[in-house]
Every structure is written in structure tokens, then in C-alpha cells.
Amino acid sequence: MSRRPARVAAASIAAGVALAAMPAAVASAHPSETSAVLVTVHQSDVDLELQVPLDRYTLATDTTIEPTDTAVSDAAASIESYVLDHVAVTDADGGLATTVDSVSLDTINSVPTLIVNVTGTADDGSVGESLILAYDVVSERIATHDVYVSLVSDWYSGAVADGEPQLLSVLTSTSKTVGLDRAGSSWWSGFLATVQLGMSHIAEGPDHVLFLGMLLLIAPCLAVATGRGAARWQQAPIKGWRAGGIVRRTALLVSAFTLGHALSLALVSFQLFSPPGMVVETLVALSIVLAAVHALRPLVRRGELLIAAAFGLVHGTAFATTLVEMHLDTGALVGAILGFNVGVELAQLIAVAAILPLLVLAARSTAYRYLRVVLAAGGTIAGSAWAIGVLTGTDSVFSPVFAAIAAAPRVSWGLLAVVCMLVWALGSRERSTSRCHRASFPLSGFSR
Incomplete structure (x- = not known):
């Protein structure tokens, strides 16, 4: 990582983590005689x-x-x-x-x-x-x-x-x-309703979308060894959609993540495994932080598919709370697990289809590394705020931001599109081999 992006990341993360530590007011309940x-x-x-x-x-x-x-x-x-x-x-x-x-x-x-x-x-x-x-x-x-x-x-x-x-x-x-x-x-009515529920759970859940976004940030990059076991991100040459194996790598990572959350969703839904809610929420937040840090510099060079699956287990455990609270019988629960997973996967594919082309476009410019640094720093701040809020039992000052993003996904996507197009337009459009920072564990597994 060059010094300029490093300074941008350090300043952004330091300021954001300080704000993340500031809790917002907690709402109080009122007695009722009904x-x-x-x-x-x-x-x-x-x-x-x-x-x-x-x-x-x-x-x-x-x-x-x-x-x-x-x-x-x-x-x-x-x-x-x-x-x-x-x-x-x-x-x-x-x-x-x-x-x-x-x-x-x-x-x-x-x-x-x-x-x-x-x-x-x-x-x-x-x-x-x-x-x-x-x-x-x-x-x-x-x-x-x-x-x-x-x-x-x-x-x-x-x-x-x-x-x-x-x-x-x-x-x-x-x-x-x-x-x-x-x-x-009928059984099919429940199945289709749960598919829709799984899709809305992703659309309205900024934690999962944020983690997925961190994974996609490094899609146009390759991990390159720098000696002594260290590595850095380097932008891959981009010629069409399959250049550098971008689509293939992304598909493998998303699939590994999906398999992980499908397994934990089934285990927790059938109450074969019941981790404490605070532990799960904290791990979800930390998965975002680690993925964002990984976007700045590779934390690991091999085994990222296993890491993606492991964090999928964490996110799937969080998903399972939704199904457990429905108190379904066995037949309905099986259908709900299948439907929910299908809905989650469809929503993920839609998100990838909406975000990945923008990042690939921006990655044609040498300025992409600055975009990656800013977005990765934002992911670190958001994940830190989330973890602090869970551990302290309060809402962080970033909660309204999360809520606004979840409430207006089209607006959020539109802003990302504008930024990516500006990066592409203002930067060099020539093939770049400059360093890049990727915000996702799975995609780093394809190193050279």
C-alpha cells in the first residue's frame, strides 16, 4: 500500500472508531395494562x-x-x-x-x-x-x-x-x-413466502450487504507476495468480464459463504446448536471489520474459501433467529429453511450483479485503490460501531445511517454508481498493474 492511501485509511478509521464509541440514547419501555x-x-x-x-x-x-x-x-x-x-x-x-x-x-x-x-x-x-x-x-x-x-x-x-x-x-x-x-x-404457500422473507432479510439487513460489499471490493485484484510471508493487492488486467477470473472467483466465494450460512441456519433452526445472541451479533460485526481490514492488505493468501464458509456459519446463525421465533412444526421448518436459503441466495446474486460491474468499471482506473481504501475504512468503522453497540447494549451514532441505507437501497446503489463512474472517468483508463486493496476474505484466495 502506498503512503497516501495508507494515511487516508488511518485517518478515516481513527475518526470513525472514535465516533463509534459514542452510544446513542436507549429507548425505554412503558407499562401497559392491556x-x-x-x-x-x-x-x-x-x-x-x-x-x-x-x-x-x-x-x-x-x-x-x-x-x-x-x-x-x-x-x-x-x-x-x-x-x-x-x-x-x-x-x-x-x-x-x-x-x-x-x-x-x-x-x-x-x-x-x-x-x-x-x-x-x-x-x-x-x-x-x-x-x-x-x-x-x-x-x-x-x-x-x-x-x-x-x-x-x-x-x-x-x-x-x-x-x-x-x-x-x-x-x-x-x-x-x-x-x-x-x-x-399449502406447503408451497409457505415456501414461497419464506423465499420472499429471505430476500427481504438481505435487502433490509445492512450487516449482510456490508459484508458482501467488502468481499466484492477485492474482486478485481490478486494477492501478490512481497516476501517474508507478506502480501499486497494488485489490480488484475481487465479485458471483458472474465479477465482475471473475476466472475469465477466471485462465484466461488459467494457459494462458499452460502454453504456456510445454509449449514448453520439448519443447525440452529432445529435447535441442535444455540449460541448466545450477543456472541453471534458480535462475531457478525467483527466479520465485517476483518473483511474490511483484509481489503487494505491481505491477511491471508490461501484458504479464503474456508474463511468465507466460516463467516457464512456466523451469518447463518444470525439468520436462524428469524425462523426459530416462528415456532414452526417439522414439515414447515424444513420448507422454511429451504425457502429462506433460496431467498438469501437470490438476493445475494442480485446484489453481486448490481455492485460488481460498478467496481470492475472503477478498477480500470489507477484511482480505484483510493476508492477501495475509503470504502474499506468505512467498513471498518461500521463494523466497529456495530460491535461496540452489541457489547454495550446501546445503539451507536451510526445506527441512523444503517437504517437510512436499508430503507433506501436504490439511493445507496445510485450513489455508489456515481462514485464509481467518477473514479473511472477521472482516472487512467489504461490497463493498470498498480496495487489495489480488496475488502473480502474469500476473493484473496486466488493469489499468484
Whole structure:
């Protein structure tokens, strides 16, 4: 690396890491006296999680239950009996057999809350297309009590979501039922919905796109030994799309990354492996930092496909949280894993097709190394900010930037296109063998 790009990288990284260490304000939750019902529909049954404020329950039932695990356990039988009298699930074929699976105590929004898990099982082994929930727990005695009913997932009807459950209805003392239309439910509906979910997860997830971008930065480069085990990046001669093996190298790296996250996605989704969330998020952030540093100077000259697969394992573990939170049955989970992977891969290919041509165009100029340095420095800053935010439990000052990029991907791509064209137009258009810095582990594996 020449001294000028090195100074640019050092100054950018130093300033950015200092800003990354500045936490933003953390939002606080507010207590609520409403109840919630979380609905998860499977092929043969319906799971309900009732979240009922303990004080509202005791007021409605004229009972006294202390907010302790022991007191709630002692009252579990009476709570179960009351709930079964005030909760019913029916479909087009009639009522589902309803049972209470568990009763426990939790604290939600600083309020002691009863957690009651209820299952409605279809007699014929298949939940019908027209599903109705009748519910008046607490609201039958307290007229001002509202109940928020939300759908966690109904995979077979294509109702899958990334993030918060989808609000279906707010029940009151006068409005006690909510319906769910499941017309056209099938395995394929769930599969196609999960493909779309996988694609949106990439489009709306700046961490994955940023890591992929760092990988692509070095696509037009080759790792060249400088002696004593060190290496540097050198721009490859570019004549058409296949010059220097750019397309082939990129395809191999993306494929290795995909295989890695597909494996970890399956392992975590089937709960065969459950790493702590903080560890996973920190490793995701660090993968961005290391890929960006690698873009400045090669960290390794061989084995990058294995490294790409290893970081794919990390990112796949993060993806799996989305599927685990859907509480799918085995058949749906298999389809969801397949569909999610297909969606992720399609989104990756679209991103590569959108970004790689711009970088290859810019790499025809000797000024590309400066672009690489600036972008790699930005990746280092972003990854550092991400890691600090995870470890401190706060949002970094860069969070609004991440959110803006995720919210307007076309604008972000447009800005990159303009910058790359300017680099191409202002720099030399002749074949260059000048040094280059690449921001991705996998692409460095093809050294000479």
C-alpha cells in the first residue's frame, strides 16, 4: 500500500472508531395494562400464548395471587379452569380441542404478567381454512380492558414475518372474536413466502450487504507476495468480464459463504446448536471489520474459501433467529429453511450483479485503490460501531445511517454508481498493474 492511501485509511478509521464509541440514547419501555394473545398456526394445531397482567386477572376473578412463582404455581389449576372457560378456537369443521400446556409468571413492561400457553388441536389432524378465536379473559368483567391479538406465524398460509408479530385485532368487552382467513393454505404457500422473507432479510439487513460489499471490493485484484510471508493487492488486467477470473472467483466465494450460512441456519433452526445472541451479533460485526481490514492488505493468501464458509456459519446463525421465533412444526421448518436459503441466495446474486460491474468499471482506473481504501475504512468503522453497540447494549451514532441505507437501497446503489463512474472517468483508463486493496476474505484466495 502506498503512503497516501495508507494515511487516508488511518485517518478515516481513527475518526470513525472514535465516533463509534459514542452510544446513542436507549429507548425505554412503558407499562401497559392491556393483555396480549400471540397466535401460531401449525398444520394440525394452533398455539396461543396469553399474556395477562396479574392484577387485572385477580380483579376480574375476585382472587388474590401474590406476584411470585410459588403463588402462581399454587393457583395454576384455577387459572387453567378459568382460561378454558373463556377461550375457544374453531375452524370450518367445528371446535378445536383446547388444553392449557403451562402457566407461569413473567414481567412484561415492568408489570407482573401471567403467561398461559394454550393449544387448540384439530380432530382430523388439519386446521381448517376459516379460523376463529373467541376470547374474553378479563374483559368479560372489566369493560375497559383491551386484548391485542397478534399472529406470530401461519406458515402454511404464507403468513410469515421478520420481527414483531402481525397485529390481527384488538378485542374488547363488546368485540370478543377475531377471524383468520387461511384460504389456499399449502406447503408451497409457505415456501414461497419464506423465499420472499429471505430476500427481504438481505435487502433490509445492512450487516449482510456490508459484508458482501467488502468481499466484492477485492474482486478485481490478486494477492501478490512481497516476501517474508507478506502480501499486497494488485489490480488484475481487465479485458471483458472474465479477465482475471473475476466472475469465477466471485462465484466461488459467494457459494462458499452460502454453504456456510445454509449449514448453520439448519443447525440452529432445529435447535441442535444455540449460541448466545450477543456472541453471534458480535462475531457478525467483527466479520465485517476483518473483511474490511483484509481489503487494505491481505491477511491471508490461501484458504479464503474456508474463511468465507466460516463467516457464512456466523451469518447463518444470525439468520436462524428469524425462523426459530416462528415456532414452526417439522414439515414447515424444513420448507422454511429451504425457502429462506433460496431467498438469501437470490438476493445475494442480485446484489453481486448490481455492485460488481460498478467496481470492475472503477478498477480500470489507477484511482480505484483510493476508492477501495475509503470504502474499506468505512467498513471498518461500521463494523466497529456495530460491535461496540452489541457489547454495550446501546445503539451507536451510526445506527441512523444503517437504517437510512436499508430503507433506501436504490439511493445507496445510485450513489455508489456515481462514485464509481467518477473514479473511472477521472482516472487512467489504461490497463493498470498498480496495487489495489480488496475488502473480502474469500476473493484473496486466488493469489499468484
